[in-house]
Structures are given as structure tokens and as C-alpha cells.
Amino acid sequence: MLSDIIDVLADPVDGSSLSGVDDFSRLVSSSGHSYDIARQGYVTLAGGRGLRHSGDSMEMVLARETFLSGGHFAPFVEAVTAGVHQALEDNALPLEARPVIAEIGAGTGYYLSHTLDDVDGSRGVGLDVSVYAAKHLARCHPRAGSVVADAWERLPLADESVDAITVVFAPRNPAEFARVLVPGGQAVILTADRGHLSELRDPLGIIDVEDGKVERLLEQFSGYLQQVGEAEVVEFPMNLDKKSIAAQIGMSPSARHIGAELLAQRVAELPESMIVTARARVTRLAKAPQNQEVPQN
Numbered sequence: 413m414l415s416d417i418i419d420v421l422a423d424p425v426d427g428s429s430l431s432g433v434d435d436f437s438r439l440v441s442s443s444g445h446s447y448d449i450a451r452q453g454y455v456t457l458a459g460g461r462g463l464r465h466s467g468d469s470m471e472m473v474l475a476r477e478t479f480l481s482g483g484h485f486a487p488f489v490e491a492v493t494a495g496v497h498q499a500l501e502d503n504a505l506p507l508e509a510r511p512v513i514a515e516i517g518a519g520t521g522y523y524l525s526h527t528l529d530d531v532d533g534s535r536g537v538g539l540d541v542s543v544y545a546a547k548h549l550a551r552c553h554p555r556a557g558s559v560v561a562d563a564w565e566r567l568p569l570a571d572e573s574v575d576a577i578t579v580v581f582a583p584r585n586p587a588e589f590a591r592v593l594v595p596g597g598q599a600v601i602l603t604a605d606r607g608h609l610s611e612l613r614d615p616l617g618i619i620d621v622e623d624g625k626v627e628r629l630l631e632q633f634s635g636y637l638q639q640v641g642e643a644e645v646v647e648f649p650m651n652l653d654k655k656s657i658a659a660q661i662g663m664s665p666s667a668r669h670i671g672a673e674l675l676a677q678r679v680a681e682l683p684e685s686m687i688v689t690a691r692a693r694v695t696r697l698a699k700a701p702q703n704q705e706v707p708q709n
């Protein structure tokens with residue numbers, strides 16, 4: 413719930429602190445701005461220019477829910493949660509700490525809720541620019557709060573308030589991640605790797621993941637956060653039926669490029685079930701501990 417993370421949230425306009433008023437039906441900042449909490453439990457924290465992206469559509473969010481509920485990406489979720497455990501251990505948090513985990517572009521909250529279940533006493537912020545995703549995020553876990561915000565803008569999170577950031581196939585904002593992470597805090601980032609869904613590429617006409625994704629990620633973060641250890645490859649086979657394949661493509665940007673009708677036609681021509689490779693990398697990046705600058709490359 414938003415009340416669990418109120419100390420972490422900040423006014424998107426000026427970064428001032430927020431508190432819940434009128435039975436927690438609104439958040440009000442110390443500078444006087446007011447943000448209504450939607451009936452479904454999420455809050456939109458957008459600055460003066462409002463939201464300039466809409467994120468995933470309702471259809472994409474539903475497809476994501478259908479696909480993820482099949483458990484096909486379980487090894488990815490385990491890898492992200494393990495990365496968060498490692499990140500918290502590296503920063504030697506005291507046992508009584510209630511670590512804050514913020515997931516950026518959190519979708520339905522599948523990853524965030526698993527991590528919150530696994531990390532005792534942790535609190536979560538699920539941030540996504542899609543209102544449809546935010547509705548799911550609001551009910552994904554009792555210790556998660558759901559926020560609609562744009563990852564490319566100033567994040568509505570207080571300076572040095574987040575112990576770990578997770579990003580799964582979603583946008584990243586290095587300068588903002590460095591601002592909101594506590595000293596020694598880490599970002600755990602899962603990026604698709606070349607070969608991901610390779611068996612579906614030709615039959616469905618979807619493009620492959622480009623080479624050098626992790627290298628570009630590191631370049632993007634240079635001067636903000638520094639890589640910890642090596643990126644870990646997570647690869648496994650999935651046995652997918654046609655419904656799961658349609659949902660997998662429906663939750664991805666390919667859904668927009670191909671179009672629903674053509675996609676349905678192509679899926680209909682596939683065998684009843686297929687073994688499909690899932691492949692991604694987990695990269696951890698840390699903010700320098702207190703009083704230490706991140707070395708410039």
C-alpha cells in the first residue's frame with residue numbers, strides 16, 4: 413500500500429516530501445501540491461508537463477498477465493530476486509532494516525511481488541507509466557505501492573531512499589537511479605539477450621535482440637553506477653502452447669508492429685506446442701558507498 417512507502421515518495425514537481433491526507437485519499441506535498449489516489453489504489457505522480465507516454469495498453473498488460481501466470485519465466489524471476497538479495501547483502505543492511513525495492517517499468521508486478529515475498533520486511537514501489545499496469549501493481553503485494561510515473565523524467569522518489577532498483581525489460585534512467593539509491597545501493601537489470609525466443613523469430617516475423625545490449629547498458633550508466641561482477645546469463649527452454657505464444661508476443665512491442673490479425677494467423681500455423689529458448693542477462697550496478705565517488709571511465 414502507498415502508506416508503506418510514503419517516506420520514499422516525493423513530489424514530482426520539486427522533490428518535496430509527501431504525506432497522506434483525507435484518509436489517505438490524497439497525497440499532499442510540503443510545498444502544497446496535491447495528488448489524488450485512484451479508487452484502484454495507485455497514484456499518478458507526474459510533474460508540470462504531465463505524462464508524455466502511455467506505456468503498455470490494456471491488451472498488452474492482459475497478455476503479460478496470461479503469459480507470466482503460466483510460470484514460463486520463473487527462472488528470470490528467481491534470478492532477479494537472487495540479484496536483489498546479493499545487492500542487499502553487499503550493502504550490509506542491518507537485520508531490522510525494511511529495505512526499499514523500487515521496480516521501474518514494473519508491469520503487472522510479477523517480479524516485484526516475488527522479490528517482496530522473498531526479502532523479509534521489504535517494502536516495494538512499483539512504478540510504471542501505464543495506468544493499466546498500475547492497477548495490477550496496486551494489488552500485486554500488500555507491501556507494494558503503485559505509482560504512475562515516467563521513468564524518463566525526474567522520478568517521484570526521495571534522494572537516497574531506495575536500497576535496490578530492479579528493471580526487467582523496461583526503461584532505465586541512470587542519473588535518476590544514482591540520485592534515488594542509497595550509498596552502496598544497487599540496480600539489478602534484466603535485459604533480453606541475443607537468442608531470446610529464437611525459435612519464434614522466423615515463423616512469426618519478429619526481430620532478434622541486437623548484439624552488444626549489455627555493453628550499451630554499461631556505457632549508459634558510465635559516471636553514475638558501476639558494474640558489480642560479471643553479467644549473469646540466464647537461459648532455459650520453455651514448452652509453450654499456441655495460447656502462451658500468442659500471449660508472449662501480445663505483451664511485447666512486436667504486438668504493435670505485426671498487428672493482432674496477422675499475428676493470430678501466424679500463430680495458428682505453428683505446431684500445437686514448441687520448445688522455445690528464453691535468454692537474458694542480469695547485470696548489477698552499484699552506487700559508490702558513502703564518501704566515495706564513482707570513478708569516471
Ligand SMILES: C[S@@+](CC[C@H](N)C(=O)[O-])C[C@H]1O[C@@H](n2cnc3c(N)ncnc32)[C@H](O)[C@@H]1O
Pocket residue numbers: 465466467468476516517518519520521522523539540541542545561562563564579580581582583663664
Ligand atoms: C516489456 S514491459 C516489462 C514489464 C515488467 N517489468 C515485466 O517484465 O513483466 C515494459 C514496461 O515498461 C513500461 N514503460 C514503458 N515506458 C515507460 C516509461 N517511460 N516510464 C515508466 N514505465 C514505462 C510499460 O508500460 C511496461 O509495463
